Structure formats: C-alpha cells, structure tokens
Amino acid sequence: MAIPSIADAHCDTLMLLVGERPKGSSLKDRLPGHLDLDRLLAAGVGLQFFALFTEPSHGSEQNLRRILEMIAQFHRSVAVSEGRLYPVLTAADVAPQEGRVGGLLAVEGMSSIGGSVEILEVMHRLGVRSAMLTWNERNSLADGALDQQSGGGLSHEGKRIVAAMQRLHMALDVSHLGERGFWDLLDSSEGPVLASHSNVRALRDHARNLTDEQIKALAARGGVIGMNFYTQFLVDTETATLGNLLQHIRHIADLVGAQHVGLGSDFDGISAAPERLQSVEDYPNLRAALEAAGFSASERAGILGGNLRRVLQTILE
C-alpha cells in the first residue's frame, strides 16, 4: 500500500456524526458526504483536519456541548478504526504513516470558548491542535470576515487567547477572520500561521478570500494557505472547473512560491465543488491537473501535503 501523502487542512465531516445521524455511525462507516476513513485511505490522504464547527447564533453553551460531542465522535471513530485513524497531537504524528490517517481536531470559531484560557486548555487536552478565533461573525475575540462593519481587530481577550494558543503549540488559523484581525493576529504572534481554507481575493472578490498583501505576509511568516474547493470562493459564476482552482494555486505560487500552497477542501461543508473534484475520490484528477499545469514533482508533493506538514511540524514541535 502506498504512503498516504495528501494532507487537507479542512473538512466538516464530524458534523455528519452529531445530531440527526444514523445511530452508531463513525468515520469507519460509508458516510453519505465527501469522505470517510475508507475513502480517505483509498485516495491517499494521510492527514485530515476535522473542523469543530458550530453555528454562532445557537448560543455558546449549546455550541460548547456540540463541540464536545464532535470530539467524542472523533475519538470513538479512532477507537473502532483498528489503528487506521489516529489523533495528530505532536510533531511526530505529522509524517505520513502507511495505511493510516492522522486526524487533527480544529475549532472553527471560538464564540463558545470566548476568553476562557481554561476551556482552551481543556480543548487542548482533548486533542484540539488548531483554531480559528471566529467563524464569519463578530465575537468577543475578533471580527469575522463577514462582519467587519466595526472595523475591529482582535480584542484584549482575543490577544490573550492567541498568547495561550502559542504557549500550547496550537496552530493559529486566520481563515474566517476579518482583515483588521488578520493583521492584529500577525502582530500578536510569532512563527508560521495557517489559512486553512481560503482563496485568492485578486481572482475572486469575496471577503473570505485573502488579498495579495495578506498572502505575502503569510508567506513571510513561513505559513501555508489551504485552497478551498467551494465554487463560490473560486469564481463568481455558478459552476467552477479544476482549471479555476488551478488559477488560484498558480496565483499564489507566482506571488510567493508554491511552498506556501496547500489544500483546505472544505469537504462536507460546501454545497458545490469544481467539476471532476466532487469528493476525495477525485484527488487523482487534481494530481493530474497539477502536473498538466507544469508544477514540478516536488512542488506537487508540497501542494498536496508536504507544505502543510512542514508548517504543522514547526508549530507542534
């Protein structure tokens, strides 16, 4: 069996395992969405971030509960996987392992944690290794990408959480953060920063995408940008092609180098993906498209997984 070299910085699959679900299902089962354990392994994915997403309007107590349920579902999946799924907790867990997928838990929006360093520490003990301060909303930590009217950056609480995350060696993820908060976060932190699932603003003018200045700043910090497959973040028309995704990848590669490009599929969190990239089963098409676009073997290996692993190894060290 080949070494599963692909790494993906974002999926929402754990949402399928809480709430309205077939009783007892886990990542080991054939799931209705874009991925599950068998399909990840067949596609050659060896590192998969699993987002802990909650809808901010549901309130922080209910959301904290929901996050705990998703974490429990992840660890249950690990327990029944016969060693094929393991939690990524340290730098040593980042390298690809034959026949195994490393799952990394990532909080998507910390409204429910707020400024509580104690709850953050508990999350860390439960295996969480990456987090975004906001989803799209404004919360007590920062303004999100779709709620920037106040022009606010990071609050005092937000900066305290960033400092605690650095102390705990957790990845700081700027996807979903408003622009002012993005710059505040860079000013208040050290080392590589992640944009787990964001694309290029110069190609698709959307608040969720990054400006060239932001991309340059992330590269200067040694970071990586995971390319989101959501058609709405790729093009301003109804459907997108693999070629459209390649344009975003090429733009970043030309601007700062291919070593800052990664994948952040957003699988199971998006309603439309590019043609011929409809689930993890289509990763061979992406592999071929990168080759056809003229990326070298080492650039392709970096984009498909090596770049994200390099950044994670530094952060988790």
Ligand SMILES: [Zn+2]
């Ligand atoms: Zn998201």
